[in-house]
Amino acid sequence: MDLPLLLAAVEREDDDAALELLYDATADDLAGEDAVALLAAAARAGCERVVDYLVVWDVDVTRPWDDGVDPVTWAAENGRYWVLQALMSRSRDPLSGDSPHRRALRTAQEALASGVGAESEPPPAHRAVITDLEVKLGIHRSPDELMARALVHADPDHDDWFASVFHLGLRIDQQTFDWALAAAQDASDRDRRRFGLDTINHLGIGLSVRMDVEDTELPFAREAEEFLRPLLHSEQDPGTLAIVIAAFTEHCSSDLVPALLAHADHPDPRVRRAVSPYLHTNTARHQEALGALIRLTDDPVPVTRTNALRTLAMSTVDTPGLRAVLAAHLADPYLDARLEAAVGLALRDDERGQAALDEIRSGIKNMNSPGRGRLSDIHHLLRVRAEAAEATAPGH
Known part of the structure; x- marks a missing residue:
């Protein structure tokens, strides 16, 4: 080493x-x-x-x-939420007498009370640490308490916010939805409203995370969709609109593309990123969706243009114009975007795509190399497709 x-x-x-x-x-x-x-x-x-x-x-x-x-004490004291998650990922029996979980919880509570790191940027995530450890230790907090923790910084990108909405989302019950809906309808407080909307979003996500419930439709899915759909047209705040879009896509399983197309060219990058994974060309509004996806391939946010390139790569569309778009991104500075462009060309039997995939593959050193997983999946897909073509060829 x-x-x-x-x-x-x-x-x-x-x-x-x-x-x-x-x-x-x-x-x-x-x-x-x-x-x-x-x-x-x-x-x-x-x-x-x-x-x-x-x-x-x-x-x-x-x-x-x-x-x-002590590593665990250091992470808890400094509010390093994700580092602490990693450090404790193999820890067992949180309810034992002096488990690392109990020790970390005490440390985070003391650090929060004393204001450790309060002036740093970004602020430490002591509240996220406390929220997560309390759940592991069976301590139940009300939605109002969890929201209060999130709204101290009122930043949807902060870990304090994430931990609160994530654990509320895991409850996936009508009572939590009703609370979130009431918060989301509070027009007097933007942050409270955002938190309610994000809780609705995470209630949709929660079903896929929880391993102890059947994979079935949430009892409030229709109610969520009926509440969220009008907001796609009426919401004026970009940050809130991005959350509305995320929540809508979690609770609505049909007619997504027509509802989202109007926001594909939104001036705020958060909104475009929220839309980008859900557009596809298998829709009655094919040309509009195709045009929006092509425009999104030039988005300055790497993840947004990668989402668009991946959708186009896997679509059935094959035109000289689309190939030109894909070829232009073979030089994209972002590996994932470059890889999706190469995939799109290779799936259309364009030699430039296979050459680009070979070049990317030559840079793969081991299983931990960036792009290795996606490259392996595509290699399998291309091989299966080639075998199917050979089996249906004349003479077989």
């Missing part, structure tokens, strides 16, 4: 590079002092994917770092 190279990758917060380097680490490497030093550096840099990888491979999270700091 090349510790200097790994530490350099972590210092620049390059999780992908660090994970590629870690692929060659041996069991002895991950049992030694270097692995503990790397764990400390990754945690402090916020490289939670690296922390998670090390924990999965049994790097000891109970071992103090060089300065005597």
